[in-house]
Amino acid sequence: MSSSNFSELGLSISALKAVQHFGYEQPTPIQAKSIPILMDGKNLLGTAQTGTGKTAAFALPLISRLDNKQKSPQVLIVTPTRELTIQVAESFHRYAKFVRNFHVAPIYGGADMRSQLKALKRGVQVVVGTPGRLLDHISRRSLDLSDLRALVLDEADEMLRMGFIDDVETILSQIPETCQRALFSATMPGRIRNVTKQYIGDAETVAIDGKTKTVEKIDQQYITCKSHQKMDVLTRFLEVESFNGMIIFVRTKSSTIDITERLQARGYSTAALNGDLNQSLRERTINRLKKGQIDILVATDVAARGLDVDRVSHVINFDIPYDNESYVHRIGRTGRAGKTGKAILFITPKENRMLRSIERSTRQKISLMVPPSNKTISDGRIKRFFDQLSKNMEAAEFPELRSLINDFSRRNNIDMSDIAAALAYQSQKDLPILLPKDQASDFDVPDYGSGERKRKKNSKNTKGSKNAKNRKKDYQGKSRENKSKFGKKDQRSAMKPKATRKRKQRKKAES
Ligand code: AMP
Numbered sequence: 397m398s399s400s401n402f403s404e405l406g407l408s409i410s411a412l413k414a415v416q417h418f419g420y421e422q423p424t425p426i427q428a429k430s431i432p433i434l435m436d437g438k439n440l441l442g443t444a445q446t447g448t449g450k451t452a453a454f455a456l457p458l459i460s461r462l463d464n465k466q467k468s469p470q471v472l473i474v475t476p477t478r479e480l481t482i483q484v485a486e487s488f489h490r491y492a493k494f495v496r497n498f499h500v501a502p503i504y505g506g507a508d509m510r511s512q513l514k515a516l517k518r519g520v521q522v523v524v525g526t527p528g529r530l531l532d533h534i535s536r537r538s539l540d541l542s543d544l545r546a547l548v549l550d551e552a553d554e555m556l557r558m559g560f561i562d563d564v565e566t567i568l569s570q571i572p573e574t575c576q577r578a579l580f581s582a583t584m585p586g587r588i589r590n591v592t593k594q595y596i597g598d599a600e601t602v603a604i605d606g607k608t609k610t611v612e613k614i615d616q617q618y619i620t621c622k623s624h625q626k627m628d629v630l631t632r633f634l635e636v637e638s639f640n641g642m643i644i645f646v647r648t649k650s651s652t653i654d655i656t657e658r659l660q661a662r663g664y665s666t667a668a669l670n671g672d673l674n675q676s677l678r679e680r681t682i683n684r685l686k687k688g689q690i691d692i693l694v695a696t697d698v699a700a701r702g703l704d705v706d707r708v709s710h711v712i713n714f715d716i717p718y719d720n721e722s723y724v725h726r727i728g729r730t731g732r733a734g735k736t737g738k739a740i741l742f743i744t745p746k747e748n749r750m751l752r753s754i755e756r757s758t759r760q761k762i763s764l765m766v767p768p769s770n771k772t773i774s775d776g777r778i779k780r781f782f783d784q785l786s787k788n789m790e791a792a793e794f795p796e797l798r799s800l801i802n803d804f805s806r807r808n809n810i811d812m813s814d815i816a817a818a819l820a821y822q823s824q825k826d827l828p829i830l831l832p833k834d835q836a837s838d839f840d841v842p843d844y845g846s847g848e849r850k851r852k853k854n855s856k857n858t859k860g861s862k863n864a865k866n867r868k869k870d871y872q873g874k875s876r877e878n879k880s881k882f883g884k885k886d887q888r889s890a891m892k893p894k895a896t897r898k899r900k901q902r903k904k905a906e907s
Contacts, residue, residue: 400698405431408460410494415456417493419648421671421698424449424718429602430578431457434546437576439599441592445582446551447747448604448718451487454548454578459492461546462521468543469516472571473524474564476554478504484550485524498522503539505529513538527555527563534570541567544575552581552588561587568595582749604719613731617765618741618751625767626714626742627655631662632768633712633740636776641685641707644694645726647715652694655714659692669695669703697722706732713741716750720757740765770831777829781820 400422402415423431426444433440434457444450458471473488475481485502492498501515503525516523516538523530523539533539547568549555555564568577568591577596581588592599621629630644646652652668659666667681667690678699684690686705693700697717711730717723723741730737741762743751755762805812820829 400428405457406435406460407431407456411456411460411491413494414491415452418490419650420452421649421696424453425604425721426450426602426718427453427456429604430454433600433602434458434576434578435460437461439576439596440578441596441599441601442578442580443582443584443601443603444580445749445753447716447750450550450580451484452491454550454580455484455488455491458522458546458548459488459495459498462495462498463545464497466521466543466545467519468540469520469523470543470545471522471547472530472541472544472567473522473548473550474527474530474555474567475524475550476526476558476560478506478526480551481524481526485522488522488524492522500524503529503533505532527560527567530567531563534567541571544571546576546578547571548577549579549581552579552591553583553585556585556587561591565591565595613735614727614737614739616727616739616741616760616762618743618762619765619767620743620745620748621767623744627658629742629767630655630712630714631659632773634659634662634664635773636768637710639691639738640709641688641705642692642710642712643700643703643708643726643729644692644712644714645700645717646694646696649696651715652696652699655694659694664692665690666692666694669693669699671696671698673699697726700726700729703729704732705729706735708732709735709737711737711739713739716741716743716747720754723754724758769834771834774829774831777824777827777831781824781829 402412402420402423405423405428407415422428426442426448427450430440430442430450430453434454440454442450442453444453454473462470473484475484481502481504485500488500489498492500499515499518499520500522501512501520501524503512503516503523505526505528507529512529512533516533525533530539534541549564552564555561571577577599579588579592579596579599619629619633644655646655649670649672652670656666656668667684669678669681673681681690681693682703682705685693686707688707693703694714695703708730711727713723713726717726727737727739730739741751741754751762801812801815804810805815
């Protein structure tokens with residue numbers, strides 16, 4: 397059974413409060429399917445990757461089922477890396493915001509042992525950790541798993557890839573028989589299946605990577621940037637792109653409002669469309685877009701369901717959708733009535749797997765777009781500045797103003813070009829036409845979407861693949877080489893012997 401409402405999933409009041417507090421309107425597909433299973437105490441095998449909302453898919457039900465009388469650890473999450481450990485521990489902290497006396501301990505190598513020992517001694521309900529350090533604590537008896545009620549293996553395929561699978565099996569062999577188990581993995585290679593058979597036992601399976609139909613007439617591109625750069629990238633894009641109507645998709649109600657306000661402040665006629673608006677207000681907002689009274693809608697998936705407006709020329713996926721099907725639904729809001737449309741997807745570095753999954757399921761390439769540079773923006777502003785100047789000069793003569801300026805020039809002995817430059821400066825103060833020179837690092841994030849990284853790894857050509865370079869569409873119409881340091885490092889490590897690489901990877905991940 398899957399539900400489109402959090403309140404129907406059987407979660408505790410405090411978990412529901414958290415969901416509401418963080419502005420989540422509806423469960424993502426992986427959440428709708430997994431939460432009831434985990435709430436029932438059953439084992440689960442989930443095929444899902446980062447970005448699908450899988451952390452909340454296990455955190456919310458496990459938080460809901462905590463026993464507030466038990467002092468020893470109740471829930472253990474095993475993750476492949478220190479970063480993921482921190483991230484998952486933070487998510488538990490967030491989702492347990494309304495649970496009294498809640499404690500979670502992140503446990504990973506390279507960090508101070510004493511503070512971890514202290515945290516475990518004080519008593520925690522949830523432990524999140526990497527396999528090596530967890531085993532350290534188990535053998536020191538500082539981590540007691542004898543009363544564990546639930547265990548989650550997160551990103552199991554990554555743990556296999558990084559050589560942790562034996563450690564994971566050792567941990568699994570030490571948990572109580574009665575402990576509930578869940579395993580999440582983006583892929584299900586044979587070795588993971590074996591672990592599943594041996595240690596997970598009877599489990600319900602959940603997968604969200606369904607096949608979807610292809611989309612035509614829509615030009616699809618993606619931009620790689622870090623989360624905090626998204627707003628900057630969006631405003632750059634809006635400045636250089638000519639569009640008719642636009643829908644910007646985000647994940648939460650609060651984001652619809654936040655982005656709407658920021659765009660309005662920049663002079664765009666924008667409105668928010670979210671589940672808090674009642675049906676008639678929603679229809680009125682959509683009508684305003686239809687009539688051209690507003691040009692941009694910032695929407696959540698729920699609110700934009702069934703939205704059919706011919707003048708939508710662009711769909712921006714500001715936040716990546718949770719599954720491939722939503723992606724197809726979202727971009728289908730453009731390219732209506734036989735018109736062509738454009739869909740832009742913002743990808744943060746950790747979401748590259750989802751990009752590839754979307755490409756696979758739609759069987760279409762999404763090409764890389766480099767965010768408009770300062771130079772491109774500057775060129776546009778200069779052109780508009782002079783166009784406006786020429787228009788003004790054609791429209792009227794301004795004899796009084798001219799004699800005023802002539803007088804000023806004569807009296808003060810100032811050259812006309814100096815006066816013109818000062819006037820230009822004055823008129824562009826709010827929107828400078830000359831921007832600083834581009835820095836190579838402005839949007840220099842690793843780009844390994846669309847299998848590009850794989851190609852580089854297999855390639856002996858350390859200068860990067862020609863195809864990869866050619867796929868990038870820059871606003872200046874040039875192909876630009878990916879200069880990311882990450883890329884270079886990646887190529888270097890690709891040439892190291894496999895065993896050394898694995899050892900190094902393991903060390904790095906845990907510390
Ligand atoms: P994850 O796949 O667990 O890494 O989650 C990806 C992102 O989605 C996180 O930033 C979450 O805060 C966000 N998220 C998770 N579930 C929901 C939801 N139901 N509605 C909106 N955002 C969500």
